[in-house]
Amino acid sequence: MILDGSRGRKNMTKDLTVGVVGLGAMGLGMAASSARAGFRTLGFDLAPEPAETARGAGVEPVPTLEDAFAADRIVFSLPTARDVADVIKRMAALLQQRDRVVIIDTSTSEPQVTRDLAQRLAAMGHGFLDAPVSGGPAGAANGALTMMIGGTAKDLADAQPVIEALSSKAIHVGESGAGNVAKLVNNLLCAAHMITTAEGLRLAEAAGISAESALDVLNAASGRSMVSEVHFPTWVMNEGFDSGFTMALMQKDVRLARKLAEDTGTKMPLTEKAARLWAEASYAATDDFTRMGDFRNKG
Numbered sequence: 001m002i003l004d005g006s007r008g009r010k011n012m013t014k015d016l017t018v019g020v021v022g023l024g025a026m027g028l029g030m031a032a033s034s035a036r037a038g039f040r041t042l043g044f045d046l047a048p049e050p051a052e053t054a055r056g057a058g059v060e061p062v063p064t065l066e067d068a069f070a071a072d073r074i075v076f077s078l079p080t081a082r083d084v085a086d087v088i089k090r091m092a093a094l095l096q097q098r099d100r101v102v103i104i105d106t107s108t109s110e111p112q113v114t115r116d117l118a119q120r121l122a123a124m125g126h127g128f129l130d131a132p133v134s135g136g137p138a139g140a141a142n143g144a145l146t147m148m149i150g151g152t153a154k155d156l157a158d159a160q161p162v163i164e165a166l167s168s169k170a171i172h173v174g175e176s177g178a179g180n181v182a183k184l185v186n187n188l189l190c191a192a193h194m195i196t197t198a199e200g201l202r203l204a205e206a207a208g209i210s211a212e213s214a215l216d217v218l219n220a221a222s223g224r225s226m227v228s229e230v231h232f233p234t235w236v237m238n239e240g241f242d243s244g245f246t247m248a249l250m251q252k253d254v255r256l257a258r259k260l261a262e263d264t265g266t267k268m269p270l271t272e273k274a275a276r277l278w279a280e281a282s283y284a285a286t287d288d289f290t291r292m293g294d295f296r297n298k299g
Contacts (some may be wrong), residue, residue, distance in 0.1 A: 002169065002170070002171050002172075003156075003160065003163070003164070003169075003170040003171070003172065016039050016040075016072045016073055016161060016162070017039065017040045017041075017042065017070070017071040017072045017073075018031075018034045018039045018040070018041045018042070018071055018072070018073050018074070018075060018162055019041075019042045019043075019044065019062075019067075019068035019069060019070070019071030019073070019074040019075065020034065020041060020042070020043045020044070020059070020068070020074075020075045020077065021044050021045075021065065021068050021074060021075070021076050021077070021078065021087060022044075022045060022076060022077035022078045022107075023043050023044070023045035023047075023050035023051075023053075023054055023061075023077075024045070024050075024077060024079075025137040025140070025244050026077045026106065026133065026136075026137060026140045027043075027045070027075070027077030027106075027140075028043070028050055028053060028054060028057070028059075028140075028141075029137050029138075029139075029140025029141035029142075030075055030077060030106065030140045030145075030166050031043045031054055031057065031059040031075075032054075032057035032058065032059060032140075032141055033140065033141065033142070033143035033165055033166050034059075034075070034162065034165050034166065035057060035058035035059050036057075036058065036143065036165075037143065037165035039162070039165065040060070041058070041059045041060065042059070042060050042061075042062045042067060042068050042070070042071055043059040043060065043061050043062065043068070044061070044062050044063075044064070044065055044067065044068035065087065065090060065091060066091070066094060069091050069094055069095070069098075069101075070098075071101070072101065073101065073102055073103075073104065073158075073159055073162045074101060074102075074103045074104065075103075075104045075105075075106060075162065075166070076103060076104070076105040076106060076107055077106050077107060078105075078107045079107070079249070079252075080107070080109070080252070081107070081109040081110040081113040081114070083107070084105055084107055084109055084113065084114075084117065085113055085117060088103075088117055088120070088121070095121070095124050095126060096124055100125050100126055100127070101126050101127070102126065102127035102128070102129065102155050102158045102159045103121065103126065103127065103128045103129070104129050104131050104159050104162060104163065105128065105129065105130050105131060105132075106131050106132060106133050106147070106166075107132065108132045108180070108183050108184070108187065108249075108252075108253050108256070109130060109132070109180050110180065110256060111130075111150075111177035111178075111180040111181050111184075111260070112177065114128070114130040114150065114176055114177045114179075114180050115176045115177045118130075118151065118176040118177075119176075127151070127152070127154065127155030127158060127159070128151065128155065128176070129149055129150065129151035129155050129156060129159055129176075129179070130149070130150040130151065130176060130177060130178070130179040130180045131147045131148070131149045131150075131151075131159075131163065131170075131179055132147070132148055132179055132180060132182075132183035133145040133146065133147050133148075133166075133167070133183075134146045134148075134183070134186060136243060136244055136245060137244040139168075140166070143165055143166055143167070143168070144167070144168040145166055145167045145168065146167060146168070146169045146170070146171070147163060147166070147167045147169070147170040147171065147179075148171050148173050148178075148179045148182040148183055148186070149163070149170060149171065149172045149173060149178075149179045150172075150173055150174055150175060150176050150177050150178035150179035150180060150181075150182075151172075151175070151176050151179070152175070152176075153172075156172055181260065183253075184253060184256050184257040184260055185257065187250065187253040187254065187257065188253070188254060188257035188258075188271055188274075188275070189225075189271075190226070190227060190250075191250055191253070191254050191274060191275075191278055191289075191292075192270070192271055192274040193225045193226075193227035193228070194227055194231065194289070194290070194292045194293045195274055195277055195278075195292060195293075196274075197218070197225070197227055197228050197232060197293060197295075198236075198292070198293045198294065198295040199295070200214065200218065200223070201214055201215060201232075201295040202295040202296075205295070211237070211295060212237065215228060215232055215233070215237070227293070231243065231290055231293065232293060235288070235290040235293075236290050236293040236294065236295075239294075239296075241287070241288040241290050241291045241294070242288055242290075243288055243289065243290050244288070245288065245289050245290075246285065246286055246287065246288060246289060247281065247283045247284065247285055247286070247287045247288070247289050247291070247292075248285035248286065249289070250278065250289040250292075251278055251279065251281070251285075254274075254275050254278045254279070255275075255279065257271075257275070258272070258275045277292075278292070
């Protein structure tokens with residue numbers, strides 16, 4: 001189900017307080033979008049550096065997790081499923097005592113970890129949505145993310161005003177964990193498209209056609225993808241390689257997708273090859289993932 005954001009924006013409950021846990025490139029942008037939508041927004045991060053930037057965007061930096069968990073709705077933007085589970089574990093006593101809250105986890109997490117956490121929180125009377133996002137730091141800062149959401153209809157309804165402040169499109173995929181599954185499939189394909197598009201442009205140049213001309217053709221024909229239409233023109237062709245999403249993060253997502261395939265007994269020979277290429281890539285963990293599209297690098 002695709003949510004209608006335009007209607008919800010008109011009916012937002014402005015007196016909600018939103019807590020954002022994790023003020024990295026994505027979390028900081030989402031916190032800014034929440035504040036811009038009119039919510040009182042509390043931001044927490046282990047690192048002190050984002051605080052001033054957050055304050056400049058209308059976000060109130062708070063010194064502790066407990067402060068962020070005083071909010072009516074809580075948004076997570078954390079690196080891994082373990083980080084998500086650790087925060088819930090750390091806040092378990094507080095959650096046992098407080099009124100109902102819905103947590104919107106935008107991290108790219110693991111479906112089974114999400115299902116376990118949702119069940120645990122439901123037993124306490126709280127809601128938990130897995131709501132991983134696509135759109136990068138720019139989409140986060142502009143409230144223009146795409147969200148793929150897993151969870152109950154009640155939790156979704158309670159979280160909808162905040163979701164609509166953060167996204168331009170939100171798709172309710174199914175029950176708990178479904179959003180994570182959809183995100184892993186999406187990122188696996190994105191990773192594969194990065195490799196195949198680079199190889200296609202390399203072939204075009206080897207055969208005497210400029211990569212620019214070949215890319216124009218791809219994007220006007222059936223070979224196009226968002227990777228060819230957005231990523232290559234914006235971050236690869238100019239050799240900027242600065243999308244804001246690291247090799248380590250994409251390698252993690254591809255690894256989780258590969259594990260999901262193993263757990264479900266799904267055979268994927270082509271994407272398995274792409275996954276191996278990502279796992280064996282020689283780039284540094286902190287390098288931008290778009291470097292895998294460097295078709296000029298013959299290595």
